[in-house]
Every structure is written in structure tokens, then in C-alpha cells.
Amino acid sequence: MLIEDDHLLANTMLGMLRDEQNTVDWLDDGQQALNALLNDSFDLAILDLTLPRVDGLDIVKKVRSQGIETPVIILTARGDLDEKLQGLNAGADDYLTKPFAMAELKARIRAVTRRGAGFRTGGLQVGRLILDPDSGQLKLGTETAALPRSEFQILHYLMRHPDQVATRRRLEEQLYGWEQGAESNALEVHVHHLRRRVGKQTIRTVRGVGYMLDSKAAAEVSPE
Incomplete structure (x- = not known):
């Protein structure tokens, strides 16, 4: 999330x-930003200090007081x-x-998000899957593939939350943010393409809810 009231910047x-x-x-209001950070999940907040309604320092204090560990980079x-x-x-x-x-x-973003997400050397790893956030490449065994942006966004989220159900809404937010809607079957198409890369059992469907990355299956998957 970017929280900045200078629209040009x-x-x-x-x-x-x-x-x-x-x-x-992107939000340009301190109170809206505070509400979002308290009620939703973000990989990183880039936060201006001088904001309408709630100052950036107060946002950090209130978020941390609630036990929320979202990485924060202050810009001011x-x-x-x-x-x-x-x-x-x-x-x-x-x-x-x-x-x-x-x-x-x-x-700074790369450094902070690596610390926050527990990146290993060479990328984010679950089982035999290694995802490099800098290049967007997926490594499986000796094979490496550059993922399209949409597939990267979905797999990145699932690998950061292995064995946890990711709702359709959450995954669609990874693709489109809050500003745009998704086509009704767009998510299924991207997941289908990902399964061809990482194995059908690695990304499980949770009927009526969303998808989950199975870490046990990820540890056993082999490239086709």
C-alpha cells in the first residue's frame, strides 16, 4: 500500500x-490508511508522515499497538x-x-520485504519451488521459467501463506488491487496455467472459498 497525499509524487x-x-x-488520507492497515493484509506500507486527519507517526504507533507487523517504510x-x-x-x-x-x-523495498517475509537466499521457497521476487522467475529442480505477471502475483501470495486458504477475493486483489474488477473466470485460468507448471496437487481448490498451496505436495513435485 502507498499512503501519500502528494498526487504527482x-x-x-x-x-x-x-x-x-x-x-x-493508493490512499491519500491518514484515517482511511489506518483503517485499511488495521483491517486488511499488505506485504508492505510506504507511508508519508504528513497526511490529512491522521499523522503518519500515529498510524505506525496504532498499527504496532494492535500487533500488526506489516513492514513500513516512512517517506517524508x-x-x-x-x-x-x-x-x-x-x-x-x-x-x-x-x-x-x-x-x-x-x-529499501527489497530489503524490508525480504526481512518481513523470511526470504531465503535465492528467493522465496516452499518445498522444491523457489520464486525470485526480483526477476519473477520460478525455479523447480533444474528448470527455471519466467512467470507472466498475473501468475507471479498469485503464486507469490500462495507461497507466502503455504497451507493456508487464500480466498478468491484476496487473490483477485493481488491481481487487480481495489480499483478494478476481474473477469468471472480470470482467476481460474491463471491457476490452471500455474498448475501446469507446479503440479495440480500443489495448488488445491477449497470449494466455495479459494485455493491453497500444499507444502507437502510442493516438496514432492517434479518438473514435467
């Missing part, structure tokens, strides 16, 4: 983040060291002062 960042195969939701024009320390002490994972280079932000 936000649009630039959205373009960069989406070019990196991320699904990004406030360059004072004390304010930087306040943000980190409140529970933020990293801090960038505006103006900043997009290349540096991307590097």
Missing part, C-alpha cells in the same frame, strides 16, 4: 512500483534526526527523506 511512484510486478493500492520531507528516530522507535522498518532516488526506494 504518488502517480510517479505507482508507475515505478507497478512496473516491478507489484499490485499497489521532515529531515530532522529526532523525527527520523521517532518513526523508527514507533515501529517503522525504514525511513527515506524526500527528495529520494527511486532506485534507492526500490532497494
Whole structure:
């Protein structure tokens, strides 16, 4: 999630983040952002401090007080060291002062999300499946394949939550964010293509709910 009330900067960042195969939701209001972080799940929050209604520091404090460990990178024009320390002490994972280079932000994102998701060397791993978030490549045994963006988004989420049911709504949000709707059978088509890569038993259908990545099957799968 990107939380930034400078619309020009936000649009630039959205373009960069989406070019990196991320699904990004954008909010420009502190209260809306706080509600979203308290009630939904995100891989990362990029958070401006000066926001309408609720200040960014207060957002971090309230989120952490509820035991929510979503990684947070603070972006702000406030360059004072004390304010930087306040943000980190409140529970933020990293801090960038505006103006900043997009290349540096991307590097900070990779570092923070690796720490938060428990990435292993070489990528995110479940069983014999290894997914590289930087390149979008899936490695299975000695075979490597570059995944289309939609397949990457689905598999990335499932591998971060193995043996847990992912609802249709949650997976569609990974594909389209909150702003767009999905075609009725789009998710099934992407899952079908993924199963051809990782094995039908690896991604199980939970009837009427969604899908689940079976870690036991992932440990036994072999490339075709």
C-alpha cells in the first residue's frame, strides 16, 4: 500500500512500483490508511508522515499497538534526526527523506520485504519451488521459467501463506488491487496455467472459498 497525499509524487511512484510486478493500492488520507492497515493484509506500507486527519507517526504507533507487523517504510520531507528516530522507535522498518532516488526506494523495498517475509537466499521457497521476487522467475529442480505477471502475483501470495486458504477475493486483489474488477473466470485460468507448471496437487481448490498451496505436495513435485 502507498499512503501519500502528494498526487504527482504518488502517480510517479505507482508507475515505478507497478512496473516491478507489484499490485499497489493508493490512499491519500491518514484515517482511511489506518483503517485499511488495521483491517486488511499488505506485504508492505510506504507511508508519508504528513497526511490529512491522521499523522503518519500515529498510524505506525496504532498499527504496532494492535500487533500488526506489516513492514513500513516512512517517506517524508521532515529531515530532522529526532523525527527520523521517532518513526523508527514507533515501529517503522525504514525511513527515506524526500527528495529520494527511486532506485534507492526500490532497494529499501527489497530489503524490508525480504526481512518481513523470511526470504531465503535465492528467493522465496516452499518445498522444491523457489520464486525470485526480483526477476519473477520460478525455479523447480533444474528448470527455471519466467512467470507472466498475473501468475507471479498469485503464486507469490500462495507461497507466502503455504497451507493456508487464500480466498478468491484476496487473490483477485493481488491481481487487480481495489480499483478494478476481474473477469468471472480470470482467476481460474491463471491457476490452471500455474498448475501446469507446479503440479495440480500443489495448488488445491477449497470449494466455495479459494485455493491453497500444499507444502507437502510442493516438496514432492517434479518438473514435467
